[in-house]
Amino acid sequence: MKKFKFWLLGLLIPATLFAGVVYYGSGEAVFLVDQIKMNLGFTTTYTADEAYLKGTVRGENFIGGINNYITNSGFEINADGWNGYKDAADERPVDGTGGSSDLSFFGNLITPLRGTKDFRASLPASSPAPNNQGNGFSYDFKIDQADLAKVLRISFDYTSTSDEDLFRVYIYDIDNSQLIEPVPTEILAGAKLWQGEFQTSADGDDYRLIIHVQSTDTGGHTAYFDNFFVGPQEIANGPIITEWVDGVGYSVANVSAGTIIVKERQVAENIEVDGYIPITSGATGNIELTVPKAMTNSYTGGNYPWYVKAEFYDNSTGETYVGSGFFNNDTNKIVFTGPSNSIWNATVPVVAVSGDQIQFHLNYPAEGFEGSAQLALVTLGRGIYELRVIQMLIKLGLL
CATH class of the missing domain: 2.60.90 (Adenovirus Type 5 Fiber Protein (Receptor Binding Domain))
Structure with a gap:
């Protein structure tokens, strides 16, 4: 029988344990833990520890070797982790949490930006306030110690029915109660891909990604988001070759x-x-x-x-x-x-x-x-699938 070798532990584990296990992308309902447990004849009812492991090894987080702190980046299954909020009416949020948001948001199946579903945020034409400014939605995430005091990249797909610049992007340092303005902050009308970056603090690992309504427009609009990414980056350098x-x-x-x-x-x-x-x-x-x-x-x-x-x-x-x-x-x-x-x-x-x-x-x-120049920003891969699977097997009592 073909064997799968864990060099780290020096153990031989049957490859049948990993039959059907692939690195699923955003939107797949089958996780690594699910497939491995099914191969072993286990049910897919999770304990708290197993539920944590399910979240850490699902392919959405590490597809293509990318370390993405937004684990629910594509809304393919649900909107878990995303929360609406209503701060004071201002171009800048307070902290991007709390209050009862006037926005409605849900998974959209009709011509999504990517995959089978994207994130639809609807701004009502009328609300309890004169306009929708101060509303928004956010996502909390924790970074690795290696990314303290580092520049992280933010990106997502976007489109809207408005010709106004409806939203701004912010990061909130939860540990230090500090609002951070990425560069840039504005999401320009007509944008298809938004990209920015921000600096993490030296002592805070809990953060919040905030999509904030800065516009005072009173019309009803709909915006669509997908493929959120927050993670480390490295500079790819290469030779300068110009046109003739x-x-x-x-x-x-x-x-x-x-x-x-x-x-x-x-x-x-x-x-x-x-x-x-x-x-x-x-x-x-x-x-x-x-x-x-x-x-x-x-x-x-x-x-x-x-x-x-x-x-x-x-x-x-x-x-x-x-x-x-x-x-x-x-x-x-x-x-x-x-x-x-x-x-x-x-x-x-x-x-x-x-x-x-x-x-x-x-x-x-x-x-x-x-001789060389910056050619592109490349997300850093972590290559930790094997380690995560080992951790999972230990949690399940199999190692």
Whole structure:
């Protein structure tokens, strides 16, 4: 029988225990605990401890390795954890809890934003107050110790029937009784995806996500939310690669030429250049190309042929001479060379005449170019499925 090995405990547990166990996403009614217990012949009636474990190992929290503190992020089953509130009528909430909310919210099955259901919040056209300002809904969550004094990301899908900016997003530090304004706070009308971030405190691990009605609009509106996320993030860095653009500031000396055509782009700390020099009359000395972006000083003063590739096309014979080049003891000036580093000049590779061409390709480290930049925000995975399952089995008395 195929075995599933727990390296942490050094135990062998039959793989049949995990038959049918998959990492379910938001909206699946089957949890890891359910499936494992069914495989063992247990019922799916939970003790308090088992109910806790059911919440911690359900795939919705860790789908794709993402650590999401909003465990009921998609409202696919119910609205557990979400609570309406009514604070004082103000653009900012007090603490996002308490009072009797004038809003009504429930799971919406009609063309949801994601999955089979999303969260529908209805703002009445009339309410006990002149408008709906001060109402809202919130979700309490606890963060890991590793995320104290860290920047966490917030995101969710959103749409509404209003062209007004109805809501703002806030975080409440429950332990320190402190209202936190994420950056940004406003949910702009017409937004499809809202993203923001906030800084956690060094000593508070209990927080509340607040969606607050800041608008004084008296019309009745409906808003839809889905796919809530609050969790850690890391910066994904990568090389800077820009689009090709027209190059300017290139010139050639000691040979007459027409308009030099250049395309250039940045690739990490290098500049990559493709160019074409149409010769209109013979050379009078070493053919020298001036580039506007200087080579990094540490690389000058030598022959670095891998930075420069060139071809001289003899229009009268149709022959092409392949060469290279180097920065001629100057960070902005390049000379072209042929075999044995013979510099192209009045007679090398041939006597240049009108109609001849030089095509060149440059790829060299340029001053002032950074090699990498922030490309995206990536949520941090925790990879703790195995540990959670072990904890669950211990709770069930199976280990």
